[in-house]
Structures are given as structure tokens and as C-alpha cells.
Amino acid sequence: MSARGAVFLDRDGTLIEEVGYLDRVDRVRLFPWSVAAIRALNDANIPIVLITNQSGVARGFFTEAVVDDVHRHIGNLLAAGGAHLDAYYYCPHHRDGKIARYAIACDCRKPGRGLVDRAARDLNVDAARSFTVGDRWLDVALARNIGGRGILVRTGYGADEERRPADGLAADAVVNNLVEAASWILDTVGSD
Ligand SMILES: [Mg+2]
Numbered sequence: 037m038s039a040r041g042a043v044f045l046d047r048d049g050t051l052i053e054e055v056g057y058l059d060r061v062d063r064v065r066l067f068p069w070s071v072a073a074i075r076a077l078n079d080a081n082i083p084i085v086l087i088t089n090q091s092g093v094a095r096g097f098f099t100e101a102v103v104d105d106v107h108r109h110i111g112n113l114l115a116a117g118g119a120h121l122d123a124y125y126y127c128p129h130h131r132d133g134k135i136a137r138y139a140i141a142c143d144c145r146k147p148g149r150g151l152v153d154r155a156a157r158d159l160n161v162d163a164a165r166s167f168t169v170g171d172r173w174l175d176v177a178l179a180r181n182i183g184g185r186g187i188l189v190r191t192g193y194g195a196d197e198e199r200r201p202a203d204g205l206a207a208d209a210v211v212n213n214l215v216e217a218a219s220w221i222l223d224t225v226g227s228d
């Protein structure tokens with residue numbers, strides 16, 4: 037049997053509220069529909085992998101330990117509603133960062149596909165059969181780079197992004213929020 041597709045899920049503005057650089061666990065707010073959306077994908081046995089750019093690490097705004105704490109907290113909030121993410125990956129880099137070891141032009145900052153490739157190996161998923169969900173055009177660009185399908189949500193920066201289409205990029209779907217994205221994915225998988 038060939039490898040399954042996954043959902044590569046953006047964090048800020050998509051799963052949780054966009055609050056700028058998220059430097060404290062107590063600023064994490066799931067959207068009210070996030071647990072139900074993730075649970076619906078869990079119930080369909082579709083792996084869900086968080087993929088997030090966290091250049092605040094390179095910029096010296098917070099440490100990787102804070103990112104790990106935030107992800108553990110998100111996991112706990114989801115678990116309380118019977119939902120889970122299969123894995124969490126982040127890019128701590130930025131070429132203009134001020135912390136030397138993170139100030140590189142990496143291949144894992146979205147829309148680069150480095151994190152997806154790592155996840156695909158770790159979880160045995162097929163990137164080209166996968167979906168991205170996010171509130172920025174770079175999340176849609178990631179889908180193009182992996183040969184998958186990209187969904188733009190209107191939460192976070194998404195409504196503004198929708199009004200400023202990126203050159204040559206079109207989303208496979210533009211939806212109001214993560215729960216609508218989950219429905220679109222389940223419909224699409226069901227009819228493939
Ligand atoms: Mg985002």
C-alpha cells in the first residue's frame with residue numbers, strides 16, 4: 037500500500053489565535069472550533085502535522101524551550117477535547133536573525149519544504165498526496181512546493197491575504213476557518 041497523505045497545519049492564525057510573536061504559554065488561545073476540526077481529521081485517520089515558522093527564536097525574542105512549552109500546552113488543550121496532532125515541527129531560523137546559530141538561510145522556513153520532508157520520513161506520509169492549511173500565501177506556496185493541495189483560511193491574516201493575491205498562486209480552497217478546511221479535506225479525500 038502506498039503512503040498516506042497528511043495535513044500540514046499552520047499554527048498561528050490557523051489553529052490558535054494570531055498574537056504576534058508568541059513568547060508565553062499563557063497567550064495561547066485555540067480557536068473555539070479547533071478541537072472539533074482536529075478531532076474530525078483524527079477520526080478519519082489522517083495524520084496532522086504542525087508546521088510553523090518561529091523566527092522569533094533567531095531574532096532573540098524567545099527560546100526553543102518556549103516553543104516546546106507552547107506545543108506541549110497546545111497538545112494538552114487538544115487532549116482535553118479528545119483530539120491530537122501527530123507531530124510538531126518548527127523552523128527557528130531567519131537569515132537576518134541576531135542569534136548567530138539560527139541566522140541562516142535554511143531550507144525549512146516555509147514555503148521551503150524542509151520540515152515537510154522531515155515529517156514525511158518520520159511518519160511515512162506522501163507529501164504529494166497531502167494538504168496544507170494556513171492563513172498566509174506562504175502556506176499555499178508550501179503546498180505548491182510539495183505537489184499537494186493548499187487551503188487558505190480567513191482567520192489570522194487570511195482575510196487580508198485573500199484581498200492581496202500572491203503572484204501566480206491560487207489556493208485550492210479558501211474557507212472561513214479550520215473546521216471548514218477539515219470538511220473540505222474530508223470531502224476531497226472521500227472523492228479521490
Ligand atoms: Mg499563520
Ligand SMILES: [Zn+2]
Nearest residue numbers: 127129142144
Ligand atoms: Zn529553518
